[in-house]
Amino acid sequence: MNNDIIGTTDNLRTKRFYHGTRAELSPGDSIDPRNPLDVGERDRMTTYVYLTPNLDEAIWEAEIAVGEGSGRVYIVEPIGQVGDVSDLTDWKPSGHPSMSCYSREPLRVAGEVTDWTLYHGTRADLKPGDLIKPGHTPNFGNKSRTTNYVYLTRTLDAAMWGAELAVGEGSGRIYIVEPTGSIEDDPNLTNQKFQGNPTKSFRSREPLRVTSEIADWQGHSPEAIEAMKDGLERLERLGVEPIDD
Incomplete structure (x- = not known):
């Protein structure tokens, strides 16, 4: 995993990152920030992609994502720098757990979360x-x-x-x-x-x-x-x- 992470602590660098979506992906696939949004308006493009070290946030993102498939949570590796979403000018608190980090570079899928703690x-x-x-x-x-x-x-x-x-x-x-x-x-x-x-x-x-x-x-x-x-x-x-x- 790339260690050049903006605005985060050394502790965060050692944590696993997740991405929630309805897309069916495989290890090695890239999640591109220029793809249409999973959540919200599908007719505009983004310049960043969301990720989080908090599994709850990724679960929420997967479940509320648009689309017909099942919500999925992937373990991802950022290939570029990562920032805090609160630094984005258009960011607004959602009132529920939501993805807390972003990157302007693609994420590489390392695996899918399939073993759930209850x-x-x-x-x-x-x-x-x-x-x-x-x-x-x-x-x-x-x-x-x-x-x-x-x-x-x-x-x-x-x-x-x-x-x-x-x-x-x-x-x-x-x-x-x-x-x-x-x-x-x-x-x-x-x-x-x-x-x-x-x-x-x-x-x-x-x-x-x-x-x-x-x-x-x-x-x-x-x-x-x-x-x-x-x-x-x-x-x-x-x-x-x-x-x-």
Whole structure:
């Protein structure tokens, strides 16, 4: 990988970069910045291509990209200099995880991400081998019912929200889990504000088995958490209940 990276730390130079798209690519292929955009208007060209060291950002980019194919996340190697997207004059914050770096030179595809880590955010104190089962008081909506599903996600960002918004008095915790049965898209998030499932959130009627805990995650800001809680309270006042049947 090229080490001539603008505006980044030595730590970033050692990290793996990702690119999210719907294009079907193979190792050795180039992703050219002069191709039409994957996201937004397809009738104009760009002078840069996006990449990121954050897998969550690439997952979002792949899921919201235009096109008919499946969202794909590739491991890429920049062949030129890399900058921070906040330095671009036309950059605007998206309000969700989005690609944080750019390059004016092509990216070389090194491989595709096919092995996914699955997370569960909670306040429960668990250990490897424990099972997380349906049938608990829900975090959102009517607290007199119990859940029919247990929820999990491929993105650390979504797991952080689960941990931060979970009911209870303990600290938020994020566990790496493996499902013991089939999983399906979480309909509370799939095709709601965004087409597809950009948070990669799923649910299962069967327990999840805890394999390990993520101990060094850094959560959302207090302001973001408060805004999210306010939004959930508004939905509750409107009588909007999670889909859990």
